[in-house]
Amino acid sequence: MEILFKVTGRGTALLSEAQSGERVRLVGPLGRAFSDPPPGENAVIVAGGTGIASVYELAARLAPRTGVSVLLGARTRDALMGHEDFSKLGVRLQVATDDGSEGTTGLVTDLLDAAIDVSPKGRIYVCGPTAMMRRAAEIAGARGRPxxxxxxxxxxxxxxxxxxxxxxxREGGFALTCRDGPMFDATQIAWDKLA
Ligand code: FES
Structure with a gap:
């Protein structure tokens, strides 16, 4: 078992100090996992920041299908996680960084329209900052892709x-991300109410 994490608070700081052989208690797996696209569809996977870690297993599982695209985004080359791991999968891989230090300069969602052109039967999977996911959901909706x-x-x-x-x-009320998600049909989410 491998855990990819970023130190952002007390819990992850403690985890970063754990020594080899030390016991760490955890609860899981929790929530709902990504489900595969139905037969005949492929996938366009979009991930940014630490969200990249969440989509690796999905990309590895779907890699044998033809036409799977992975788009990764980060602020800089140094902040880009797992680039080498994804490049070994044999998927169509594209990268965008804010400063252009790796891949194209700009937002990863800027690559999405063209990726849908290449994989018109692609189901869009997205994980990352809220603004990025919201934009990906807008593009997917405009292109009629789930x-x-x-x-x-x-x-x-x-x-x-x-x-x-x-x-x-969107229909009112709330869902619990941990129990009902973290995977949601993007059309269910009231993106304008998310911080
Ligand atoms: S984390 Fe406690 S209800 Fe979701």
């Missing part, structure tokens, strides 16, 4: 008790 978003949210309990991970829904 879009699955893996929401990133601050989670305390992870199994539906603390209500700290509520996500607003």
């Amino acid at each position: 879009c699955v978003a893996s929401l990133e949210n601050t989670m305390a309990c992870g199994f539906g008790v603390c209500l700290g991970c509520a996500t607003p829904l």
Whole structure:
């Protein structure tokens, strides 16, 4: 088992100090995983920042299908995670960085329209910053492609008790990201109400 994480607070700081052989307790797996596209469809996977870690297994599983595209985005080349791992999968891989230090300069979502042109039967999978996922959902909607978003949210309990991970829904009300997600049909989400 491998865990890819970034130190952003006390918990991840403690994890970063763990020594080889030390016991670490964890709860999981939690929530719902990505489901594969139906037969005859392929995938366009879009990920940014730490969201890249969430889509690796999906990309590895779908890689044997033809026409799978992966678009990765980060602020800089140094912040780009897993580039080498993805390049070994044999998928169509494109990278965008804000400063142009790797791949094209700009936002990863700028690559999405062209990727849909190449994979018109692609189901869009997206994970990363909210603004990025929202934009990917808009593009997918405009192109008539289904879009699955893996929401990133601050989670305390992870199994539906603390209500700290509520996500607003377009039809009203909330879903719990940890229990009902983190995968959602992007059309379900009230993106304008997400911070
Ligand atoms: S993290 Fe506690 S309800 Fe989702």
